[in-house]
Amino acid sequence: MKHRFLIGLLFFIAGLQAQDAVHNFGVIQIHNNAEVGFHLDLVNDGSFDQITGLVGFYGNEDPLTVSGAYTPVLHDAEVDVPGGLILQIPIDVHNNVNLVTGDIRTVKSGTAVYSNFMDDAFYIGESSVSKINGYGAVTNKESFVFPVGNEDRLRPLLIESVAVNAMAKCAYFFEDPNDSKTLNQSFQTGKKATDYISVSDKEFWRLESDVPSKVTLTWDMYSDVRSLGEYLSDLKVVGWSKSENQWVNLGNSAVEGGMAYGSVTSEVFLPSDYEILTLGGNDDRLETYDTIELDNYFMTPNGDGTNDMLELEGISQSPNNLLEIFDRYGVLVYSKANYQNDFTGRSNRESVIERGKGLASGIYFYILTMHDLRQKHQGYLYISN
Structure with missing residues (x-):
């Protein structure tokens, strides 16, 4: 009887508003397995924070709006509003x-309004037609995949923090960072901490977190990552530094997929130090580097003091360099900027094997990019354990 009374009360309140909205001035409580559906706008000017049932938002091509003075705190929620839930x-x-149809929309020019996943909250059903077009947030979570995107594309971002986030927020922007209409700001892709990175002018993400984290950015066919690098290993995460007012390389600790669809994971950084994040790669000028065949090398990393490390000739002539080592399948197993002859046969790529583990015996291919000399050196490496 209590469930029927509460549901009837909601419709009674809606009737007082001439069917324009459900306007809550008092206390709404939903218990046990009760389900309540809103087919009208919700104006919450009362208490709506003692929920154990399901609250659904249902509509057609017209959007529904949630407004008021107080934040609704829900247990289970469902969104099936083709016109969107604003x-x-x-x-x-x-x-x-439960994301069925229609985006959850918030204003993107500021982060004050968001859809917040508290503690152990999760979601299902995310797709190109059901996602967050605006800011998603998490409370008390270390890792989370934000189901963000724009009007017709799901463009998720994964955050993996070293500790629990009291709160983190994320939104996706399908805009040229050089001229962001939404943020009314220019993040010039030509302003870079190093000349050897390129920066996407197709899209960016905004992420707020005060905890050191890795992030994984995704791309699709509209991202045009082929313009950022010749190989998947060229791709990286870059961020606009608040203190330096320029783009900074945030690294590549893992990369998956292909040139049409895939993802790249950064190294650990502090998101609050950066205004926005996007995909980066190697500058086109690297294609003009001379390619030189180097000697092949033999390693026996067994700790006996002989051939334990990969010592590349001429490395001192170009301290600004990049070493990449690939297995016979073309998978990147090691990457190190400013290499100093300290590779001991252990991978530093989490997507290959457990980070820090020794590589299996066999033949590997390496590329040493020497920026100071504008040269690419390549050769083979044989590891015998």
């Missing part, structure tokens, strides 16, 4: 969000 205030969810 948030003018934040929404907190403690358990599951």
